[in-house]
Amino acid sequence: MTAPGWIRIVGIGPGPAEWTTPEALAVVEAADDLVGYAPYLDRVESAHHRRHASDNREEIARARHALDLAAEGAGVAVISGGDPGIFAMAAAVMEALETADHDRWAGVDVGVVPGLSALQAVAARAGAPLGNDFCALSLSDNLKPWSLIQRRLRLAAEADFAIALYNPISRSRPWQLGAALELLREVRATDTPVVLGTAVGRGESEQLVLTTLGEADPEWADMRTLLIIGASTSRFLAGPEGRRRVYTPRWHEGLE
């Protein structure tokens, strides 16, 4: 019998190497096996790994496969884009652990290696739209009912959080972003700043759009887009070099 190995769910960040932490690099380097969604694996350069690429929709199968490899004694890095703890693979591995035969994976050492998430990349490019209280919400209704998403959007708007929207749109979910923007327009002013960051950090495909809730068009988003809807205090700002930004002040009126 082999001694059990280890598994790390590793966040490599939103794209470029300059946003991948030394810890993530070191853990990937130390691993025998890399498991992950194919485009994320493609971002990791290496010669010595066994590579196990999978489709985006097979998170649980991917998690089980990684745990099986670790149980056989391997060091396994599950490669996650962004931060594995934010709408990514860490929860999927925990789900696999919860619902499965524990004896098979007994002794496997499990850990999570954090990474920069898309909301941080887009916020940094835009200015400081998340400079005050905020929430992060996935618009995907693959795993949760749309009614819950609507309820959370409405309460988040009433709470006056800046709102980061993950998974806004895809071929199989074409209408959800439009419906979300409509709902938010009922609660928040149409001149609220909105940021659409697409493929941020990925070179020439990067796009940043600063607009308003009234103007924002779902057509401007794709699978690689993260949106930030401002709070009531969020505002546009012309920088000293003439560039426009969005930021949310830390203070509130009456307490300056």
Added chain:
Amino acid sequence: MTAPGWIRIVGIGPGPAEWTTPEALAVVEAADDLVGYAPYLDRVESAHHRRHASDNREEIARARHALDLAAEGAGVAVISGGDPGIFAMAAAVMEALETADHDRWAGVDVGVVPGLSALQAVAARAGAPLGNDFCALSLSDNLKPWSLIQRRLRLAAEADFAIALYNPISRSRPWQLGAALELLREVRATDTPVVLGTAVGRGESEQLVLTTLGEADPEWADMRTLLIIGASTSRFLAGPEGRRRVYTPRWHEGLE
């Protein structure tokens, strides 16, 4: 007249060098001047910089000073712990830009360099407590009214977000965390998992407490603590190596 310089608000992450991105390191290295709260500056090793350490409460003065240095032609790194866009210096620099004499800073190139934030570090250590929708809220009422914090906490609990609490307690704000926990107990079950991560990433001073909303005691937190209050679906999980974790599944009942 000197050509104007640049300013970058740089996130060095929660503590250890292995969590600082290559981009942050490179920008710090390229800077002439480092500006920041003294304990953050202490984390940056370098011989060639001019260092401008300041007190924690002087964010706007610090931002103006950094902009003045850049206007004189310097490359200036404003050092922020965690992510500068999340309850940190990026919004303070934008506020300084908004409220000040623009001519003085004309031409200064302004940018934000993202970093890992405390919520990511604590979530990674705990498992995957932020694996579904979540919000991040500062309990500091220095810059916003306590009534707004109460309102946001209540709506966040009703929306069933996992809740990350920044700035939970300090010598000058001793009662706010207790009041927040009391309020959350009115809306969310007392067996809701709660994580308290203190000085996570900072070696031997790191502490991680997994508890419940009913049991959580403000005495277990200090200035270096980030709390995560679970959603209604958050749960404890025994890992294969016997370690207990907290995670929030991506799915909701009825949609499995």
